[in-house]
Amino acid sequence: MDGLIKAINLLFGENPELRQIIAVTLRMSLISTSISSLVGIPLGALIGSREFKGKHWVQRFTNTLMGVPPVVAGLAVFLMLSRSGPLGSLKLLYSVTAMVIAQVVLITPIMTGLTATIISIPAPRIRETAQGVGISTWRQMGLMIYECRSQLVSTVLVGFGRAIAEVGAVQIVGGNVQYKTRVMTTAIMMQTNMGKFHFAISLGIVLLVISFGINALVNYLESRGNA
Amino acid sequence: MIVLKDVKKVYDERIVLNIPHLVFDLTKRYALIGVNGSGKTTLLRILAGILKPDLGEVTSTSTNNMGYMPQSPYAFRFSVEKNVAIALDKEQVSKDQVLEALKAVGMDHLQHAYGNQLSGGETQRMALARMIVKPRNLLLLDEPTASADIRGTSQIEKALLKYADDNNCTLILSTHSPAQALRLVDEVLFLDEGRVIEQGPAEDVLHHPKHPVIQEFLDHWKI
Ligand SMILES: Nc1ncnc2c1ncn2[C@@H]1O[C@H](COP(=O)(O)OP(=O)(O)OP(=O)(O)O)[C@@H](O)[C@H]1O
Ligand SMILES: [Mg+2]
Numbered sequence: 023m024d025g026l027i028k029a030i031n032l033l034f035g036e037n038p039e040l041r042q043i044i045a046v047t048l049r050m051s052l053i054s055t056s057i058s059s060l061v062g063i064p065l066g067a068l069i070g071s072r073e074f075k076g077k078h079w080v081q082r083f084t085n086t087l088m089g090v091p092p093v094v095a096g097l098a099v100f101l102m103l104s105r106s107g108p109l110g111s112l113k114l115l116y117s118v119t120a121m122v123i124a125q126v127v128l129i130t131p132i133m134t135g136l137t138a139t140i141i142s143i144p145a146p147r148i149r150e151t152a153q154g155v156g157i158s159t160w161r162q163m164g165l166m167i168y169e170c171r172s173q174l175v176s177t178v179l180v181g182f183g184r185a186i187a188e189v190g191a192v193q194i195v196g197g198n199v200q201y202k203t204r205v206m207t208t209a210i211m212m213q214t215n216m217g218k219f220h221f222a223i224s225l226g227i228v229l230l231v232i233s234f235g236i237n238a239l240v241n242y243l244e245s246r247g248n249a
Numbered sequence: 250m251i252v253l254k255d256v257k258k259v260y261d262e263r264i265v266l267n268i269p270h271l272v273f274d275l276t277k278r279y280a281l282i283g284v285n286g287s288g289k290t291t292l293l294r295i296l297a298g299i300l301k302p303d304l305g306e307v308t309s310t311s312t313n314n315m316g317y318m319p320q321s322p323y324a325f326r327f328s329v330e331k332n333v334a335i336a337l338d339k340e341q342v343s344k345d346q347v348l349e350a351l352k353a354v355g356m357d358h359l360q361h362a363y364g365n366q367l368s369g370g371e372t373q374r375m376a377l378a379r380m381i382v383k384p385r386n387l388l389l390l391d392e393p394t395a396s397a398d399i400r401g402t403s404q405i406e407k408a409l410l411k412y413a414d415d416n417n418c419t420l421i422l423s424t425h426s427p428a429q430a431l432r433l434v435d436e437v438l439f440l441d442e443g444r445v446i447e448q449g450p451a452e453d454v455l456h457h458p459k460h461p462v463i464q465e466f467l468d469h470w471k472i
Contacts, residue, residue, distance in 0.1 A: 148325075
């Protein structure tokens with residue numbers, strides 16, 4: 023109880039580190055979600071909207087990537103970026119950029135897979151109707167994305183939720199460096215280990231509020247989408 | 250002219266369309282008649298290029314501007330106006346043209362309604378407006394009046410005939426109404442289990458069928 027009161031004081035006080043952690047977290051999650059959406063939505067629309075040879079395998083591959091444990095993805099990115107790795111010369115390890123890369127690797131398959139599933143439902147009927155009036159394949163895809171817009175916004179929010187709550191991969195490639203790559207989840211882990219519960223609790227509250235907000239938005243969009 | 254040669258479509262090892270030889274002369278209008286599952290939609294899809302036959306080929310001359318209306322056309326989640334305008338290229342979209350097409354099918358009062366909120370008959374009319382919003386020389390229509398009421402049906406028929414005359418457009422449509430075939434087309438193709446069992450002038454096929462299957466089918470034709 024004492025921890026909770028301290029946490030609330032901390033939240034409404036002027037703690038530069040707390041604000042900095044929240045800012046880094048939001049920046050990282052926003053950038054990685056944006057990149058993942060820009061790649062994953064068109065890719066998912068491409069997979070979901072058409073029939074092609076090997077589609078089955080592409081879907082399997084995407085589903086496998088969707089289920090990769092974050093620490094494994096983090097390890098892979100770590101090995102790529104480490105000094106002796108293929109991208110070592112870029113010196114990106116322990117930077118926010120590295121964390122964004124790891125998150126893009128994690129979230130893009132999720133965005134792709136979810137988009138493909140969403141688009142594949144109306145796709146055959148849209149294709150038949152659109153092709154019937156001579157609409158090009160690319161414009162058909164645009165129509166499908168537009169038609170599913172509210173569900174796709176929900177998947178973007180799901181992606182953002184994943185990004186903001188993820189801990190394993192960002193810990194590995196970001197290193198939880200104070201004032202630099204420390205984000206809410208890695209800070210909570212560390213502060214809890216150190217017994218500084220009030221700091222951990224206040225970050226936990228912020229995370230909860232954000233997740234709750236995202237969920238509320240998803241629910242709202244879904245109820246509107248069904249109307 | 251459209252020519253089908255040795256066209257076969259197979260689903261799950263069942264031949265659902267089997268057409269050794271068939272010619273559509275583009276100066277005539279055609280109706281496809283046949284019971285549920287006889288292959289009307291499959292044939293129209295193949296003509297439209299939506300579906301590839303498993304065997305055989307379709308060759309056509311001077312059908313460069315074709316429109317195909319599916320049996321259950323898709324209504325997009327935006328305005329009826331825009332639903333019709335998708336048939337036009339972005340540069341050529343003209344509000345007047347869209348409104349005129351909607352008027353022809355009696356849908357102008359719903360131009361601002363949402364496409365996905367229309368009734369079945371309204372959706373079909375909107376889809377038809379999408380077909381006739383610009384000049385085409387071939388329309389493939391899968392049961393274009395299946396969801397329309399009797400007044401709507403005659404309105405749609407009138408609009409179709411006017412459009413076909415004005416644009417020199419060939420019609421190939423499927424229908425469950427022999428009376429409609431008599432009103433709209435020159436020739437009837439009667440499909441049975443994926444085969445064209447009789448083809449000829451609408452009057453002949455529907456009033457004096459040679460094939461016993463058609464005779465039996467038409468015995469169910471009542472007022
Ligand atoms: N995608 C599909 N997979 C399997 N079978 C199919 C498929 N599409 C059509 N068929 C089968 O092909 C046959 C012909 O179907 P089609 O839709 O051409 O019939 P139709 O004459 O248009 O019938 P209706 O009057 O009910 O519209 C049917 O028996 C149907 O079950
Ligand atoms: Mg049909």
